[in-house]
Amino acid sequence: MIEFRDVTVIYDNDIIGLENVSFKIEKGEFVFLVGKTGAGKSSAIKLLTGEIKPYAGDVIVNGITVNTLKNKKLPYLRRSVGVVFQDFRLLPNKTVYENVAFAMEVVRARKKDIRRKVPTILSLVGLSGRAKNYPNELSGGEQQRVCIARALVNSPAIVIADEPTGNLDAETADEIMKLLMEINRMGTTIVMVTHSEKIVNDARRRVIQLESGVVVRDEMEGGYALDVLA
Numbered sequence: 001m002i003e004f005r006d007v008t009v010i011y012d013n014d015i016i017g018l019e020n021v022s023f024k025i026e027k028g029e030f031v032f033l034v035g036k037t038g039a040g041k042s043s044a045i046k047l048l049t050g051e052i053k054p055y056a057g058d059v060i061v062n063g064i065t066v067n068t069l070k071n072k073k074l075p076y077l078r079r080s081v082g083v084v085f086q087d088f089r090l091l092p093n094k095t096v097y098e099n100v101a102f103a104m105e106v107v108r109a110r111k112k113d114i115r116r117k118v119p120t121i122l123s124l125v126g127l128s129g130r131a132k133n134y135p136n137e138l139s140g141g142e143q144q145r146v147c148i149a150r151a152l153v154n155s156p157a158i159v160i161a162d163e164p165t166g167n168l169d170a171e172t173a174d175e176i177m178k179l180l181m182e183i184n185r186m187g188t189t190i191v192m193v194t195h196s197e198k199i200v201n202d203a204r205r206r207v208i209q210l211e212s213g214v215v216v217r218d219e220m221e222g223g224y225a226l227d228v229l230a
């Protein structure tokens, strides 16, 4: 489903983002990506979404070799990978419904499919009653639900979330985690970056830990345990 083969990321100023990173994630897994600030977590996520390219190595996502993907083929990747952001990144001048519909419009889905799919997904994330509201009329937790609905609406095989609970209080974070777990149970592979010790320790899922661009731990039912090197 996801494979990193000897992946190295180097930024313009010769800063190393990742160095010889290799791992495989199978279909249906729920994987936490942890590590201190600057460890390379977002670099790994940005490779999966095609936002950056590796300096060396291969990144394979749902059968697509992302590093050799031509820009015009990027929509194929966008259909395979849904992304949830810490800061939601909703369009302020579109309603909840329109925000989710827009994700389908950019991959040129048919109008008929959009009309059918958007209400289904909004109901899945518990936001049917908020379809006509604008993002600034919603709580943080509700905005994150919209973001998750938008990530799911094209039925991606994989959902990538970079600190999806980072801006939420503990209780709301819990609700969002339940929703992500539920989506995972339905078969979607999930890769989630988090700094929350509690979330990782509660979930007992696979944990990949990065330090200075290198994988230092890969445990099937891991805890947060950041100090393995200390």
Ligand SMILES: Nc1ncnc2c1ncn2[C@@H]1O[C@H](COP(=O)(O)OP(=O)(O)OP(=O)(O)O)[C@@H](O)[C@H]1O
Pocket (backbone or CB within 6 Å): 011, 012, 013, 015, 016, 017, 035, 036, 037, 038, 039, 040, 041, 042, 043, 044
């Ligand atoms: N666009 C960029 N240009 C230059 N250096 C970058 C860029 N993005 C990241 N880096 C550097 O690459 C390294 C890894 O950064 P990355 O953003 O992947 O870390 P992270 O694990 O996501 O950290 P955080 O927990 O703070 O989000 C850091 O040293 C960072 O300064």
Ligand SMILES: [Mg+2]
Pocket (backbone or CB within 6 Å): 041, 042, 043
């Ligand atoms: Mg980051």
